[in-house]
Every structure is written in structure tokens, then in C-alpha cells.
Amino acid sequence: MTDVTVRGLTPEEARSRVEETIAARNSREVRFQWIGKSAIGLALGFLVLLFAAIFTNGVPGLFQHYVTIDVNLDRQRLDPKGDLSEESLYSGEAERVALESLYAAIGNPEGRTERRAARGILSTGSSQRLIAFILDNPGLVGQTVPVKFALDDDIDSFMRGFISRETPEADRRISDTTIAFVDRLSANGAISYELSDYLFFGSASRDAEMAGIKGALIGSILTLFVCILIAFPLGVATAVYLEEIAPKNRWTEIIEININNLAAVPSVVFGIMGLAIFIIIFGMPRSIPLVGGIVLALMTLPTIIISSRAAIRAVPPSIRDAALGVGASKMQTIFHHVLPLAMPGMLTGTIIGMAQALGETAPLLMIGMVAFIVDVPGSVTDPGTVLPVQIFMWADFAERMFVQKTSAAIIVLLAFLITMNAAAIVLRKKLERRW
Amino acid sequence: MFRRPFFTGGSQTVSMINLALVVLVIAAASYYLCQQAILRARSQGAQKLHSLPHYYGWWGASMAAIPAFCVLLIMGTVDDVLFKNWLVEFYPADVAANAVDQAIAFAKVMNVVQGILFGTPEPWVQAAAEAYLSWSETSAMVLALSVIAVSLGGAVFAYSKVDPEFRSRNAVERIILWVLAISSTVAILTTIGIVLSVVFESIRFFRLVPFDEFVFGLVWNPQFEGAERAGSGQMGIATYGMIPLFVGTFLISIVALFVAVPVGLFSAIYLAEYADQRTRGIVKPLLEILAGVPTVVYGFFAALTVAPFVKSIGEGLGLTVASESALAAGLVMGVMIIPFISSLADDVINAVPQALRDAAYGLGSTHSEAVRQVVLPAALPGIVAAIILAVSRAIGETMIVVMAAGLAANLSFNPLDAVTTVTAQIVTILVGDQEFESAKTLSAFALALLLIVITLGLNFFALQIVKKYREQYD
Numbered sequence: 006m007t008d009v010t011v012r013g014l015t016p017e018e019a020r021s022r023v024e025e026t027i028a029a030r031n032s033r034e035v036r037f038q039w040i041g042k043s044a045i046g047l048a049l050g051f052l053v054l055l056f057a058a059i060f061t062n063g064v065p066g067l068f069q070h071y072v073t074i075d076v077n078l079d080r081q082r083l084d085p086k087g088d089l090s091e092e093s094l095y096s097g098e099a100e101r102v103a104l105e106s107l108y109a110a111i112g113n114p115e116g117r118t119e120r121r122a123a124r125g126i127l128s129t130g131s132s133q134r135l136i137a138f139i140l141d142n143p144g145l146v147g148q149t150v151p152v153k154f155a156l157d158d159d160i161d162s163f164m165r166g167f168i169s170r171e172t173p174e175a176d177r178r179i180s181d182t183t184i185a186f187v188d189r190l191s192a193n194g195a196i197s198y199e200l201s202d203y204l205f206f207g208s209a210s211r212d213a214e215m216a217g218i219k220g221a222l223i224g225s226i227l228t229l230f231v232c233i234l235i236a237f238p239l240g241v242a243t244a245v246y247l248e249e250i251a252p253k254n255r256w257t258e259i260i261e262i263n264i265n266n267l268a269a270v271p272s273v274v275f276g277i278m279g280l281a282i283f284i285i286i287f288g289m290p291r292s293i294p295l296v297g298g299i300v301l302a303l304m305t306l307p308t309i310i311i312s313s314r315a316a317i318r319a320v321p322p323s324i325r326d327a328a329l330g331v332g333a334s335k336m337q338t339i340f341h342h343v344l345p346l347a348m349p350g351m352l353t354g355t356i357i358g359m360a361q362a363l364g365e366t367a368p369l370l371m372i373g374m375v376a377f378i379v380d381v382p383g384s385v386t387d388p389g390t391v392l393p394v395q396i397f398m399w400a401d402f403a404e405r406m407f408v409q410k411t412s413a414a415i416i417v418l419l420a421f422l423i424t425m426n427a428a429a430i431v432l433r434k435k436l437e438r439r440w
Numbered sequence: 441m442f443r444r445p446f447f448t449g450g451s452q453t454v455s456m457i458n459l460a461l462v463v464l465v466i467a468a469a470s471y472y473l474c475q476q477a478i479l480r481a482r483s484q485g486a487q488k489l490h491s492l493p494h495y496y497g498w499w500g501a502s503m504a505a506i507p508a509f510c511v512l513l514i515m516g517t518v519d520d521v522l523f524k525n526w527l528v529e530f531y532p533a534d535v536a537a538n539a540v541d542q543a544i545a546f547a548k549v550m551n552v553v554q555g556i557l558f559g560t561p562e563p564w565v566q567a568a569a570e571a572y573l574s575w576s577e578t579s580a581m582v583l584a585l586s587v588i589a590v591s592l593g594g595a596v597f598a599y600s601k602v603d604p605e606f607r608s609r610n611a612v613e614r615i616i617l618w619v620l621a622i623s624s625t626v627a628i629l630t631t632i633g634i635v636l637s638v639v640f641e642s643i644r645f646f647r648l649v650p651f652d653e654f655v656f657g658l659v660w661n662p663q664f665e666g667a668e669r670a671g672s673g674q675m676g677i678a679t680y681g682m683i684p685l686f687v688g689t690f691l692i693s694i695v696a697l698f699v700a701v702p703v704g705l706f707s708a709i710y711l712a713e714y715a716d717q718r719t720r721g722i723v724k725p726l727l728e729i730l731a732g733v734p735t736v737v738y739g740f741f742a743a744l745t746v747a748p749f750v751k752s753i754g755e756g757l758g759l760t761v762a763s764e765s766a767l768a769a770g771l772v773m774g775v776m777i778i779p780f781i782s783s784l785a786d787d788v789i790n791a792v793p794q795a796l797r798d799a800a801y802g803l804g805s806t807h808s809e810a811v812r813q814v815v816l817p818a819a820l821p822g823i824v825a826a827i828i829l830a831v832s833r834a835i836g837e838t839m840i841v842v843m844a845a846g847l848a849a850n851l852s853f854n855p856l857d858a859v860t861t862v863t864a865q866i867v868t869i870l871v872g873d874q875e876f877e878s879a880k881t882l883s884a885f886a887l888a889l890l891l892i893v894i895t896l897g898l899n900f901f902a903l904q905i906v907k908k909y910r911e912q913y914d
Contacts, residue, residue, distance in 0.1 A: 034807060038808070051778070263627050271835070278633050336613040364734030364735070365734070370870075415737050
């Protein structure tokens with residue numbers, strides 16, 4: 006100890022000094038804690054706000070308005086070839102039949118303008134819907150049966166109150182006559198508000214009432230399938246090599262630095278690489294899940310490698326020593342003992358990587374998965390799109406109803422992501438072992 | 441938005457997948473045959489097998505599959521590149537002279553190959569297309585034959601080696617070792633791929649646009665090559681100065697930091713120093729959700745909810761606010777990076793040894809005094825590194841700015857203006873119809889190079905800070 010050269014305070018002086026400031030210090034303490042709490046409150050508030058904004062728009066987007074009208078399934082008009090094949094039905098007068106049934110339901114308007122006003126009530130997809138109904142129920146042909154059609158998106162937004170009656174007719178997307186017809190239909194109880202079947206079973210469409218996520222969902226599944234098929238084996242193999250086999254030398258150090266750098270590269274750059282290498286140089290087609298999956302695999306590879314290495318490192322050396330001691334070879338030790346014990350950790354990392362890939366948009370825009378494709382992709386080499394890109398495209402459409410559709414698609418995407426992350430957490434909790 | 445695929449290869453990809461399946465079938469047969477052969481040898485009671493029977497099977501399977509897959513991958517990818525070069529012979533001399541016309545000519549030929557015709561193609565296009573078709577037919581045939589031959593050859597070779605003396609386990613393990621080692625190079629190949637693709641295209645860009653115009657130019661106004669060449673006197677229309685994009689990117693990132701740093705840092709302090717185990721257990725995963733939400737969702741939220749809100753508040757205060765203001769995009773991006781800062785800072789604060797806190801308490805400090813005057817200074821390098829990593833994340837973020845920040849390349853430091861960013865421009869340029877070889881398309885690669893340099897530079901910088909200033913407390 007150095008000598009104290011200044012005179013120390015007497016206990017009384019010290020106590021009085023402390024007591025002078027203690028109140029201010031304590032209130033500073035309280036204030037500090039309060040700042041911390043409000044920071045957390047703010048962060049969680051953002052989270053709540055985000056989810057509230059998505060859900061208030063998205064939950065109504067899961068539903069839509071339908072109108073049920075009696076249709077006379079006249080065989081001669083609907084099925085000119087008489088074999089009830091899809092081809093024959095499409096050459097028939099399905100659209101006229103649907104429209105005439107609607108006219109009948111609203112009291113057979115006569116004038117041209119009135120008919121035009123009435124025509125806007127049904128979705129443009131009504132003829133397809135009628136044909137699908139007939140294909141499902143061929144036994145009902147010839148009878149008059151109630152059939153459920155989707156309402157046009159303008160009428161749908163009127164029913165939801167986005168289009169007000171008070172607005173002058175010229176500023177409104179639907180006319181007074183149309184409103185009168187819609188009122189008549191809803192007074193008859195023909196209009197119902199139900200879970201939207203187009204959302205889940207419809208494909209890309211410019212009409213909000215018919216647009217669905219089926220194609221995008223299948224595209225996402227195919228892309229993720231390719232991604233996991235490439236990323237998981239490569240990631241695990243790299244992790245095993247670096248942790249168990251490779252000597253610690255310059256080369257492995259370069260690989261490690263590389264992996265860490267790759268994890269920091271912005272995702273859009275992976276898309277540019279995919280465009281330059283797979284599409285321009287190798288001449289693979291654009292917009293296909295195969296290329297998308299490869300690009301996402303390269304992007305998620307660092308995540309998988311890093312978590313797999315951590316999982317391998319967590320296996321205690323005594324396991325390896327025991328295996329080697331009873332005569333197992335190096336590879337037998339790794340594949341029979343280390344890998345099975347490290348697998349839960351590796352799977353957790355892989356699921357998290359896949360969740361990241363599922364939500365990724367920018368790299369897929371680069372390789373052209375943003376095209377407007379109506380067909381549902383049947384294989385990894387068919388052009389398609391994925392859920393986040395579909396959301397991006399819908400977000401660009403101006404119609405009011407697309408806001409709700411987009412939010413509904415986001416809810417579906419979030420549901421998948423939350424399921425995957427929950428699975429990762431459960432897996433970790435269940436299979437986690439403490440040595 | 442709809443665009444024809446520019447290049448063929450769809451049918452080729454399908455045939456490659458089919459070939460791969462054929463190879464797998466051969467490999468499975470080879471596994472079975474080799475294993476049966478060794479089992480037969482054992483049942484004839486000759487001698488002790490060197491390895492377990494399934495190692496002989498794996499030996500057979502890998503010899504049938506691995507060389508064949510290599511041939512498939514190499515030949516399947518090289519042929520398109522070769523054909524593209526061979527086609528040059530068909531082009532008229534003036535077309536073959538420069539790269540832009542070559543690319544257009546190639547697209548023309550490909551259109552004919554795919555059967556998409558606009559009027560009658562020139563005779564040389566027709567001839568080139570016919571040659572291309574015949575080459576690709578031949579190459580598909582050669583590819584199929586050689587892959588199957590290599591696969592069968594491998595299987596026969598493996599089978600001939602099967603013998604109780606043969607050390608199949610060692611052979612299989614050597615193969616596995618090589619497969620693992622080669623897998624680990626994929627990360628390096630990816631980096632090389634990224635660097636080469638971006639650097640080569642950037643070099644071509646800098647041949648068209650001077651480097652100093654790109655780096656110091658104050659106006660970003662890309663135009664299609666056609667627009668430049670059509671009017672002879674209009675060469676000056678397209679300008680590629682990256683400063684507005686650079687400023688826009690940093691403006692948005694700074695707004696994001698103003699949200700994320702206080703919120704993230706104080707959350708981390710509270711969680712690390714004050715919160716009990718239960719609160720931590722609930723709050724931490726909730727904050728992680730913010731990091732798991734896809735960026736396209738943030739972009740939608742920013743464009744739909746935050747931007748109109750910011751605009752109406754600003755106009756209520758009598759300010760002019762662009763409907764796609766930097767402020768809205770930055771605020772949402774700030775929310776996105778809160779969890780990065782909070783979880784990294786949390787780790788750093790927890791790493792400060794308890795002895796330092798105890799010493800501070802022993803001198804009579806309150807908890808907050810200990811945190812502010814002892815723990816935070818000790819954790820500072822790590823916190824700074826966390827903030828730098830968050831900045832690099834914000835700079836590379838794409839979807840929020842594409843959807844909420846707009847495309848107006850204004851050189852402005854006012855967060856209420858509309859600005860654009862490097863990533864937003866990359867996406868706009870490369871999505872939609874593009875002319876390869878035009879300065880506009882190539883500029884996206886130069887921007888990507890800029891982006892890589894900035895983000896990796898920031899990461900390197902963060903690492904250096906941690907290395908240099910980290911205190912070792914043991």
C-alpha cells in the first residue's frame with residue numbers, strides 16, 4: 006500500500022457526504038433501470054405493432070365474399086360435345102350460363118347499362134369455377150342447383166366497407182345500380198363471407214379475388230428441397246472435415262476465414278453470383294427452383310457449417326477415445342459415434358438455416374424467380390416463384406384487396422417460419438445432452 | 441414482368457437429372473453385386489475377410505457413382521460454354537468484332553433454337569441455330585453414353601478388385617476422406633465465384649465508364665445502351681456516379697442506428713444486469729423473433745404502415761415529407777437490427793467478469809454506477825464491434841429499401857427526402873428485362889463489388905477492434 010498523504014475523512018464527514026448525495030444517486034439508479042425497461046418495452050412494442058399491422062390486414066385477407074346463386078346446369082349449353090370432358094366444358098357457354106343465373110337472382114334486369122352493372126358483380130373466374138363444379142359433380146348436370154361464386158374484388162371491398170355509399174358515384178369504382186343489385190343479393194342471404202379457397206388453391210392472378218399462393222407455396226417447397234439436399238450434406242461434411250480430420254494449417258485457416266466472410270456477405274450478392282455463374286455462364290434457365298435452391302444452399306452453408314462445428318465440438322473427447330480404444334478406425338469413430346451424438350445440434354442449425362432460406366427474397370429476384378407465372382411448378386426445372394417473392398409482387402399491386410391478400414400470404418409465411426423455429430427449439434430441448 | 445428465359449438448358453437439366461438417376465441405379469446394383477461376391481467367397485469358406493461385407497458394397501457403389509458424377513458435372517456444364525464460342529464462327533465479321541453485338545447475336549440464335557421467331561431470321565442466324573441444335577443433340581448423346589460407360593466401367597473395375605484380401609475398408613475410408621476434403625472447398629469456391637463474377641463484370645463496366653466518374657460522380661442516372669447509341673449526340677445521358685447511392689445508403693443506415701443502438705444497447709444492459717432468469721427466458725426469444733421475420737415482411741410493413749404514418753406526422757408539423765422517405769425505411773431497418781445489437785451486446789456484457797462489478801460495489805457504488813463506470817467501459821470494444829456488424833447488416837439489407845425507400849437517386853442528407861441505396865439499385869437494374877453487355881446492366885455488378893468491399897471491410901474492422909482492445913481478464 007502507498008502511504009495516504011491526504012487526510013482521510015472522519016466517519017461523520019463521510020457519512021454526511023454520502024447522505025447528501027444518496028437520494029440523487031438512488032433516483033439515478035431508478036431512472037437507469039427505467040430506461041432499460043422502456044428500451045425492452047419499445048422493442049417488444051415494435052414487435053407487437055408489426056404483428057398487429059400484419060394481422061389486422063391479413064386475417065380478413067384469409068376470407069372473402071361469395072355469392073350463392075341457383076344455376077340451371079343445362080347440358081346442351083354447357084357441354085356441347087356431351088362427354089363432360091374439360092375440353093368440351095370449356096368450349097361450352099359456362100360464362101353465359103353463370104351470368105344468366107345471376108340476372109335471374111337479381112330479378113332479370115333488362116337495359117344494357119343495368120346488365121353491364123350486374124356483370125361486374127361476379128368474379129371473372131366464374132366460368133372456370135362453374136366448370137370445376139361440374140367436373141366435381143357430374144351427377145348434378147341437368148338439374149338446377151345452388152353454386153357458390155366469388156364476388157369481384159371491387160364488390161368484395163364494398164362489402165367490407167372500403168368503398169363507401171356516401172362517395173359520389175363518379176368517384177366510386179362501382180355504380181349505384183350495382184350497389185342496388187348487391188343489396189338485393191345480400192337481402193336474400195345469397196352473399197356469404199367464408200374462408201377463401203382461392204387464397205390456398207388459386208395461382209398467380211391479376212384479379213385480387215382469384216389470386217392464390219398455391220404456385221408460390223409449391224415453388225418454395227421445391228426450392229427448399231433442393232437447398233436442403235445440397236446444403237445439409239455439404240455443411241455436415243465440411244464441419245466434420247474441419248473439426249475431426251483436417252490438420253490445423255494455413256489451408257484450413259483460409260477455409261475458416263472464408264466461411265466467416267461468406268456469412269457476412271449480403272444475400273443479394275449471392276443472387277448476383279447465381280445470375281452470373283449459373284444463368285449466364287452455365288446457361289441454366291431463369292426462374293427455376295433448381296437454381297434458386299442452389300443459390301440459397303450456398304447462402305445458408307455458413308450457418309449450417311458453423312452450427313454443425315459447434316455440435317461436433319460439444320461431443321466429449323472421451324467418446325472418441327473409447328471408440329478408438331476398442332479398435333474403431335478414425336472414420337468409424339466419426340460416423341458411428343461422433344456424428345449421431347452431434348446430429349441434434351446439426352439438425353437444429355439446418356432448420357434455422359432453412360428458415361432463413363424460406364424467408365429470403367433478394368437473391369431469388371436476381372435469378373428471375375419474380376416472373377408472373379400462372380402454372381404451378383411440377384418439378385425443380387419448371388419456372389416458378391416462391392412465397393416471399395409472391396408477397397413482394399403482390400405488395401406492388403395497387404388494388405386495396407391485394408393489401409389484405411399480401412398480409413394473408415405473410416401470415417402463411419410466418420406460420421411456416423414459426424413452426425420451423427419452434428421445431429428447432431423443441432429438437433434442441435429434447436435431444437440436448439449434458440455430458 | 442414476364443420474361444422469356446434468355447438461354448436454353450431446361451431440357452438439358454432434365455436429362456442431366458435423369459442421367460444422375462441412372463448412375464444411382466448402376467451404383468446400387470454395383471453395391472449389391474460386390475457385396476454378394478464377397479459373401480459368396482466367405483460362404484465358400486476360403487479365408488478371413490479383410491473388411492466387413494458392406495465395405496465391399498460401398499466400394500463398388502462409390503466406384504460406379506463418383507467418377508461418373510464428375511464426368512456428368514464437367515461435361516454437362518462445359519458444353520454450353522463451348523457452343524457459345526463456336527457460334528462466333530457463324531456471325532458476320534462486324535458482329536463478331538465486339539462483345540455487345542455478339543451477345544445480341546447469341547440471343548437471336550437462341551430464339552431460333554427455341555422456336556421463337558420474329559419474322560424471318562437472317563440466313564446466318566438460321567445456319568447457326570441449326571448447327572447449335574445438331575451440336576446439342578450430339579453432346580446430349582455423347583454425354584449420356586460417356587457417363588453410363590464411366591459408371592459401368594467403374595462398377596466392373598470395383599467388381600474385379602473384390603477379393604477377401606482386398607482392403608476395402610481402407611479404400612472406402614480414403615474415398616470418404618477425399619469427399620469430405622472436397623466438400624470443404626465449396627465454401628472457397630463460392631467465394632471465388634462471387635469475387636470472379638463480380639470483378640470480371642466490373643472490369644468490363646469500368647471499360648465503358650471511367651473509374652473516377654463512378655467513384656466521384658454526383659449523379660446516378662443509368663440508361664439502356666440503346667438509348668445511348670440511338671441518338672448520336674446523346675452520349676451524355678447516362679451517368680454513373682455512385683455518390684448519391686452511397687449517401688442514401690448511409691443516411692438510411694444512420695437513421696437505423698438511431699433506433700437500434702439505444703434500444704438494443706439498453707435492452708441488453710437491462711437483460712444482462714437487472715433481469716431475472718425468467719424475464720430473460722421470455723424476452724430474449726421474443727427479441728430474436730424480430731431477427732427471424734423475413735425482410736420482405738419488414739418492407740411491406742414499412743411501405744404500408746410506417747411511410748404513410750411518417751408522412752402524415754411530418755405534414756402535421758408543416759414539413760415536406762417524401763412518401764418514400766429515408767426516415768421510414770431507416771426506422772423499420774432499425775427495428776430489424778435491434779436483435780443483432782442486443783444479443784451481441786448481451787454476450788459482451790456477460791463476458792465482463794463478476795469481480796469487476798463486485799469491486800465497484802465494494803467501493804460503494806450503486807448498481808447503475810457500476811454498470812456505467814465499470815462494466816460498459818470494459819465491454820466497449822465488443823459493443824462497438826457489435827454496432828459495426830449491425831451497420832454492415834443494414835448496408836447489405838435489400839428488401840426494405842427496395843419496397844420502402846424508392847428509386848429516386850437524390851443526393852440529399854435530409855432523412856425526409858426520398859433516397860435510394862446501392863442494393864435497391866442492384867435489384868432494379870437486374871430485375872426485369874436486361875441487355876447483357878450494356879453499361880446499365882454491368883453497373884449493377886460494379887455496385888455489388890462496392891457492396892462487398894464495404895461490408896467485408898466493416899467486418900474486418902470490427903474484428904480488428906475486438907482483437908486490439910479486448911481486455912484479457914484471467
